[in-house]
Amino acid sequence: MNKAKDLIDAVQKRLFTNTYQLQRIVILTAVVLALTVAGFGGYYYYDRYHRPQPKIAASSIEAAEKAVAEDPQDAAKRLNLAETYLANRRYEDAIAQAQEVNAAYPDDQRAWFILGIANALGGRPAEAVEPLEKFLEANQDAEMPGLNKTLQSAAYYLGDSYLKLGQPDKAISPLERAVDWSQTDADAMYKLGMAYLGVRAYENAANMFIQATRFVPNYTEAYQGLAAAFQGLNEPGLVNYANGMAAFSTKDYSKALDLLLQAAQARPDFAPIFSGLGMTYEAAGDLQNAKTSYEAAVKLDPNDFTANTGLQRVNALLNK
Template sequence: MAVMRRKSATLMVMLGTMLLGSGCGSFAGHKNTDLGLAHIQSYEYEEAAASFDAAEAAGENARLLYRARGILDQNLGQYDLAVEDFLKSLSATSGIPGDMDFDTNYYLADAYIHLGKYDEATKVYDAILDLRKRDKEAYYMRGMARLNSEDHDGAINDFNKAMSLSPRNYDLRIMIYKALSANGFEEEGKGILEACLNNTDPNMTNYEKGQISYYLGNNADAQSYLELARNERDTEKAPVVLLLGQTGEKQGDYNYAVSVYKTFLAEDPNHPDIYNQLGLCQVSTGDYEGAVNSFEAGLALGSSEYDRALMMNEITAYEYAGNFAQAKTLMEKYRKAYPNDLDAEREEIFLSTR
């Protein structure tokens, strides 16, 4: 493992939302490790473990193998083991750290955060920032770790640095607002969003104005901006439609929201996130059959990013409809794919009594 300037900054951790990492690709001659990663994508965890055992027996690259095992551990909720495996992967690195090592360090920090070890996660981000001083993601994630460890001032400093590195990244500002709000600092978070509108960026799009207005609770303004954005020729429509429908939901106008989602999906059906939101809206109106159809349409698109939410929401729709037998069957499938979901474990116990 490469040694840095500070004793605590041995490069240790990519973001938990990334499953297989970016820029890593498939490594020729490491077929068992690659096969195991493919099994993880298919939620076949026993098969993945067997592939990694075969990789070890075949003497495949330790750096790749331990990293892959750490990813499996995280998917199983075994974060202590994940930490051990990611550290072993990083120890097998020789020379200057590459993109994969930074990616593994992000995974490591994510495992520490799940364990509530925020100081350890912070040290990992320190190490990343020693080498990548303009890494806005690391500043943001370190801010999150500090916020969770009740270091408010340190978190704000990191958030401000991340924002300074991304002066027009409004998604980042919304994430910071959500984090501050969830930790009891909603007014401070709102101040960040209000500054976005008050500074009057001449390049700010109607969609961005709509986003900020939505999170500030100005639903009428949000709806107006988003309707304008929906009719703009060069604007990506899916995120606009998703938020536009939610402005209707927040105001209790579910018919409007359903109409927005269905109109869009009739023209462009390849959006599992919008099928998911449509289904949730239909659950709210008591249209459980329609909700199930929406969730199943989303699942049929095969998007691993949204499968988890779609599966759980379909189970909920069947529960509301009183079809506990089908809900129980689907829950067994869900639990196999996501064994570390403790809320689902409790729900499974509830269904077993129906």
């Protein structure tokens, strides 16, 4: 129980304070600036957040294929084609091109990376592991990995591949690196939380799920993972909190209120519950109860960023 209490105190002090919010803004700004530096890991972001326009995609593929046809022995051109296929989700084609290079140049790191990512995204986690492990090992002494999207994506997909293979213990190390190298990546935080959950490291799991929801407030899966972590910590009141926030994230406000009110009765000392109630009441249009809930959260934790900003927002609406 002491460990659970320590986790709760850490959550309230670290993840719900103005200071930490400002730190995140600084980190996010740095990441945005880093994204302006192009590298062959860029299509990692394409796959997760962006889909190329069909006409542009067809044109880029045609140009890359033509370059290889004109000079089939040029490894760089073949890898450019593999990357183009990968960016357009033609995973098998990307693998085929990278394998050609890998056969001729077994130590080509670019080929390792493409093989790992393409296999991971193509639903072949077992085949993704070896090339990604080799790529990360070869770059273990790289400077400023926090600015290297290629390393971040390799670590993320290696960890994700181990999770899909049912090996959460092996997923932890690469996912810890992914989170450390990209401290605004909610998906990496969620995956790391799942890895911790898989080895019953419930405190660490809860911390990761909470961090993920700070960046993506409607991250339903992260709240569900958080509920499982709190269940493992034998905190039924906080299980209701997590399930209530999961309901909030799916806009089931009636269910969210029911669970969050139960959580508030069980854990009246936990400020995030009242922040969650405030958010839910506000979303449901009950501004007076939203104000009361936000005020309760601020009373428990004057640095609760969500409650403070919510209270300002609700007061402005009530004073119109």
